[in-house]
Amino acid sequence: MIFLLLSLYIQLFDSEIDLNSNGSLNIKEEITVNFDGGYHHGIYRDIPLELSSKTGNFSLGFKVNEVLMDGEEVPVKKSTRRYGGGKDLRIRIGDANNTISGIHVYTIKYSAVLGARYFKEWDELYWNVTGNRWEDRIDSSYCVVTFPSTIQLSNEDIKIFVGTYGSDKTTENYILTENKLSFGTGTLYPGYGATVDIRFPKGYLTKPPFLITFWLKFKSYLGLLFAVLVPLFTFIILFRRWQRDGKDLPIGTITVKYSPPNNLIAAEAGTILDQKVDSVDITSILFELARLGYLSIEEVQTEKFFFLKKKDFKIKILKENGLDKEKPLKKFLSGLKKEGGKEFLISELKGEFYTHVSDVTEELYESVKKKKYFYGNPDTIRKKYYGFGFAALFIGMWATPFAIGMLSAIVSTAAGLIVGGIMGGLVLSGLITLCFASAMPKRTYKGREVLTDILGFREFLVRVEKERLNRMLDGNPTIFFDFLSYAIALGVVDEWAEHFKGLLIESPNWYSAYDVHGPIMASHITSSIGNSISAFSSASSPPRGSSSGSSSGFSGGGGGFSGGGGGGGGGGGW
Numbered sequence: 001m002i003f004l005l006l007s008l009y010i011q012l013f014d015s016e017i018d019l020n021s022n023g024s025l026n027i028k029e030e031i032t033v034n035f036d037g038g039y040h041h042g043i044y045r046d047i048p049l050e051l052s053s054k055t056g057n058f059s060l061g062f063k064v065n066e067v068l069m070d071g072e073e074v075p076v077k078k079s080t081r082r083y084g085g086g087k088d089l090r091i092r093i094g095d096a097n098n099t100i101s102g103i104h105v106y107t108i109k110y111s112a113v114l115g116a117r118y119f120k121e122w123d124e125l126y127w128n129v130t131g132n133r134w135e136d137r138i139d140s141s142y143c144v145v146t147f148p149s150t151i152q153l154s155n156e157d158i159k160i161f162v163g164t165y166g167s168d169k170t171t172e173n174y175i176l177t178e179n180k181l182s183f184g185t186g187t188l189y190p191g192y193g194a195t196v197d198i199r200f201p202k203g204y205l206t207k208p209p210f211l212i213t214f215w216l217k218f219k220s221y222l223g224l225l226f227a228v229l230v231p232l233f234t235f236i237i238l239f240r241r242w243q244r245d246g247k248d249l250p251i252g253t254i255t256v257k258y259s260p261p262n263n264l265i266a267a268e269a270g271t272i273l274d275q276k277v278d279s280v281d282i283t284s285i286l287f288e289l290a291r292l293g294y295l296s297i298e299e300v301q302t303e304k305f306f307f308l309k310k311k312d313f314k315i316k317i318l319k320e321n322g323l324d325k326e327k328p329l330k331k332f333l334s335g336l337k338k339e340g341g342k343e344f345l346i347s348e349l350k351g352e353f354y355t356h357v358s359d360v361t362e363e364l365y366e367s368v369k370k371k372k373y374f375y376g377n378p379d380t381i382r383k384k385y386y387g388f389g390f391a392a393l394f395i396g397m398w399a400t401p402f403a404i405g406m407l408s409a410i411v412s413t414a415a416g417l418i419v420g421g422i423m424g425g426l427v428l429s430g431l432i433t434l435c436f437a438s439a440m441p442k443r444t445y446k447g448r449e450v451l452t453d454i455l456g457f458r459e460f461l462v463r464v465e466k467e468r469l470n471r472m473l474d475g476n477p478t479i480f481f482d483f484l485s486y487a488i489a490l491g492v493v494d495e496w497a498e499h500f501k502g503l504l505i506e507s508p509n510w511y512s513a514y515d516v517h518g519p520i521m522a523s524h525i526t527s528s529i530g531n532s533i534s535a536f537s538s539a540s541s542p543p544r545g546s547s548s549g550s551s552s553g554f555s556g557g558g559g560g561f562s563g564g565g566g567g568g569g570g571g572g573g574w
Helices: 002-006 210-246 266-274 279-291 327-340 354-370 378-410 413-437 445-463 466-475 484-489 493-498 522-540
Strands: 008-019 025-040 042-048 050-053 056-059 062-069 076-083 086-094 100-112 116-118 122-128 141-146 158-164 174-176 180-185 192-201 295-305 308-317 343-345 570-573
Touching (some): 025 570, 050 086, 158 174, 266 354, 279 327, 308 327, 327 343
Parallel strands (some): 008 141
Antiparallel strands (some): 008 025, 042 086, 042 570, 141 180, 158 192, 174 180
C-alpha cells in the first residue's frame, strides 16, 4: 500500500472557474500527474453532484463536457456512487488494457447550474476547488475565478480555506482584481483541500429561472417519489382487486352443528377452513380411509435397542375400489400401496411416501374448486400473486445497481434516480403483493355456507358439554374415532380428546390398541393417536436437506471551512 501511495503524485492542480451572471459555473481542471512507479492505467475523479440543505439534498446540475489526457481523447467511464449523505459522479480516465508512466496532464471540463447561492443581504460563491478526498499528494494548486463583470470587492469579501476537512484556517495568498480572483496553495497532503468563499453585493448575480431551480431541487427526490408512488399504486390496485375477487362474504351467525357437513371429507373441510392444504389435512386422510373401511391401524411394539421398546403402527389395506368420486382419497390410498404394499409399518414410509403428497394436495385443491366452494383453485391463485411478488423483489433487488449505473453514465443522473426509485418501489410492491397473496382466494356463496357449517361443527368439537357427550356415547360408543379425522383436519384434536378424559371408549374394528381388548381408557387412546399422527406426519414430510454541503461561509458570524460548499470531491490513481 505504501508503494502505491509513493508511486504517483499530482504536480499541479490547475483550476479555472468562470462564474456567470446567473450563478452558473463553467469549470476547467488541468491535473498534472507524475506516475513515477507502480502499475496504473490512469486516474479517477470524484465530484459531488449534490448539496445538502434543510430539506435534504438537491442536485447542482452538473454536466461533464470534455475529458482529455495530454490533449487527446481517451476511454472514460462514468458512474455514480453514494458517499456520506450525498451522491458522487466518478469519472474514470484511462484504458484498462494499457499501463502508463511518466507525466500526464488530465483535462476535465464541466459545468454546474447552481453554482452560486443567494441570501437576503448578499450573493455568494462558496466552492470547494480541489476537494479533500484525494488519495495522493498535491504539490501545488492554483485557481482563477473569473467574475461575470467588473466589480470592486474588498478583502473582507474574500475567504480562502486551506487544510483538512472542517479546518477554518485561511490564507492571504491571493490576488484580487476587478474581474477575477486568483490564488495558489503549497503542498496539499491526502485529506487536505482548498475552498474559496466570495461574497458579492446583493443583485450582482441574477437567480436562475424558477423552473430550472425547482427541477434541479425536485429531481433529487424523484427516486423517493417513485419509490412511494409505485408501491402506493400497487397497494391500491391489489386492494381493489381483493375487494372484488378476494374478499369473502360475511359469515354471519354460527350455529353449533353436531355432525360434519354432508359429502365433505375431513381434508376438504380443513382446506375450506383456512383456504390451504397443510400437513394436518393430509394426515386426516389416513384416519378418513380407516373410518370408511379401506384400511386398518394397529399399534405394535418394536425393539429399538436391546430391551428398549418403540411404538409403531401397522397399516393394512383392506380394499381399494369405490373411491372414484373422491380422488384425493384414491390418490392417497394408491400412494400408500405403491410405497408400502398391502401391509406395512408407518416407519417404513419415511423418505418415500412424501413424494405422493404433492399429488394428493393438488387433488384436494381441485376437489374444492370442482365442488364450487371456491371461484378458482386457491393454490393457483396464491401462486400467481406469489410469482408476481417474488419477481418484483428479484428485479428490484438485483437489477437496480446495474440500471442506475448504466443510465446515470449514458443518459443522466436524473434518469438513474428515476429508475432507482422505480426499482426500489418494485421491492416494496413485491412485499405488498406477497402480503395480499394469501388473501386472494375467495369462497363462493356455497363455500360460505359450508364454512358456516364447518365452524359450527368445530365449535362442537371444542366445547361439547360432558352431559351431551355421555348421551352421544350411549348411542355411538365409537364417536371419538368417527369424528377424529375432522378434529385432526380442523386443528382441534387435543380439545376433542380432552373431553374423553376418564371415559371408556369403544375401539372401532379398524383400530387396535396394543395389548388392549374391549373398551379402553381415553388417556391411552389419546396418547396412541397422538403418536400415530406424529409418526405419519413425519412419513408424509420430505427428509431434511431436500459530500457534504454547508451553509454560507459568511453567515452566522464568519463561519466556513475547508471542504465546504459545492464541488470538491477527490480522486486517485487506478
